[in-house]
Amino acid sequence: MKNKKALFVSFICLITISMFSQEDEPKQSSNIQTYTPSKLLNKGQWDVKWFNNLYTQTKAANGGGEVVKDLPRETYFTSSLDVFTGVSNSNRLNVGFLAEFRSNAVSGRDALDVFKFDSDIQSSRSGLTSIAPVIKFNPIKDVGNFTIQTAIHIPIISDESNDNGVFLDQTAYTFQNRFFYDYTFPEGDWQIFTELNTEYNFGDDSSFANKTFVLAPGVFMSYFPNRKVTVLGFLQHQQRFGDFTQDFTALGFGGKYQLSSNLNIEILFSDFIRGTNSGLGQTFNIGLRALF
Numbered sequence: 001m002k003n004k005k006a007l008f009v010s011f012i013c014l015i016t017i018s019m020f021s022q023e024d025e026p027k028q029s030s031n032i033q034t035y036t037p038s039k040l041l042n043k044g045q046w047d048v049k050w051f052n053n054l055y056t057q058t059k060a061a062n063g064g065g066e067v068v069k070d071l072p073r074e075t076y077f078t079s080s081l082d083v084f085t086g087v088s089n090s091n092r093l094n095v096g097f098l099a100e101f102r103s104n105a106v107s108g109r110d111a112l113d114v115f116k117f118d119s120d121i122q123s124s125r126s127g128l129t130s131i132a133p134v135i136k137f138n139p140i141k142d143v144g145n146f147t148i149q150t151a152i153h154i155p156i157i158s159d160e161s162n163d164n165g166v167f168l169d170q171t172a173y174t175f176q177n178r179f180f181y182d183y184t185f186p187e188g189d190w191q192i193f194t195e196l197n198t199e200y201n202f203g204d205d206s207s208f209a210n211k212t213f214v215l216a217p218g219v220f221m222s223y224f225p226n227r228k229v230t231v232l233g234f235l236q237h238q239q240r241f242g243d244f245t246q247d248f249t250a251l252g253f254g255g256k257y258q259l260s261s262n263l264n265i266e267i268l269f270s271d272f273i274r275g276t277n278s279g280l281g282q283t284f285n286i287g288l289r290a291l292f
Contacts, residue, residue: 029188030227031291032256032264036193038145038180040138041086041094041291049082049289051266056111057281061248065276072108074279077115079103084136092141098132098151102169122164129169130155132176149178160207172207175200193220201242212242230256236270248275254285262292 041047056075060068084096103126105113117126134151138144153174161167182193199214201207218236225231233253240246252270259265268285272278 030258030264031262031289032230032258033184033188033191033224033227035291036145036180036182036191037149037178037195038147038182038193040091040136040144040147041084042091043086043089045086045291047082047084047094047096047289047291049080049287051080051082051287052285053078053080054111054114054284055279055281056284057272057279059281060279061275061277063277065274067280072106073111074106074281075104075109075111075114077103084134092138094136096134096136098130098134098153099128100130100169102126102129104166104168106166121162121166123166125162125166125168127157127168129157130174132174145183146179146181149176149180151176155204170201170207170209171204172201172209173203174209175202189224191222191224193222194218195220197238208244209240210243212240212244215239215241228258232256234268234270244277246275246277248272248278248280250283252283263288263290265289 035047054075054077056073058069058071058073060071062068079101081099082096084094086094103114103117103124105111105124107123109123113124114126116124118124119126130153132151132153134149136147136149138147140146153176155169155171155173157168157171160169160171176197176199178198179196180193182191184191195218197214197216197218201209201212201214204210216236216238218234220232220234222230222232232255235249235251237249238247250270250272252268254266254268256264256266266285266287266289268283270283272280272282274280
């Protein structure tokens with residue numbers, strides 16, 4: 001018992017010494033502080049991000065915004081791969097490629113059943129659903145932390161839902177523009193990041209999303225206890241207009257950690273606090289990002 005206590009005290013001392021040592025280090029930005037989505041890559045630099053989102057719900061909001069509870073659980077898992085590289089000498093243009101894989105489980109199945117990646121015709125579907133060529137550029141030379149990302153998402157599935165109504169992903173094309181801006185406060189400990197996502201969906205009259213326009217703003221506030229750690233909170237909203245209308249608002253929090261000079265990890269949680277024609281569930285997210 002004494003040995004265990006001594007080991008515990010030694011461990012606490014080492015953590016304390018490490019924290020004070022980090023505070024004494026000169027302030028030097030790490031990748032998680034510097035390379036927000038607003039930051040473009042240098043020529044020849046690569047950015048690879050693998051992000052995983054699990055959304056699960058047992059309640060939803062109807063067309064009048066009224067909450068319907070105790071519904072059979074539905075869970076939707078999305079795994080996305082984003083690859084970018086810098087191509088311009090002025091560091092104002094990046095090109096890339098996006099891909100999405102989805103696995104959905106409905107009809108009351110457990111949330112973790114999405115990781116079985118089965119295709120039970122009654123309650124689940126999975127597969128690679130879309131790919132997208134993308135460019136990212138800085139339109140204003142003197143505002144380096146403002147960028148625009150433009151992509152065309154191409155569906156590679158033929159049916160949104162099977163004969164039993166199990167949904168996988170939309171079959172309409174998406175023309176997407178995302179506007180990014182961030183500002184780091186003078187002391188360097190706080191940073192605000194804003195995003196405005198716009199989408200126009202087209203090309204398939206059988207898709208629920210066809211001929212709809214999406215407007216989705218988001219605000220993220222980050223705090224840096226030290227250069228390896230980020231703690232953040234965020235607010236996001238999405239509004240869909242057109243042949244099908246929908247909206248929802250989500251609040252969330254999370255953090256990032258710099259595992260090495262090239263690799264960082266991100267963990268996020270969000271809760272859908274309101275909506276119209278929308279589920280009211282929660283998301284659990286984890287991502288790995290490599291910059292080299």
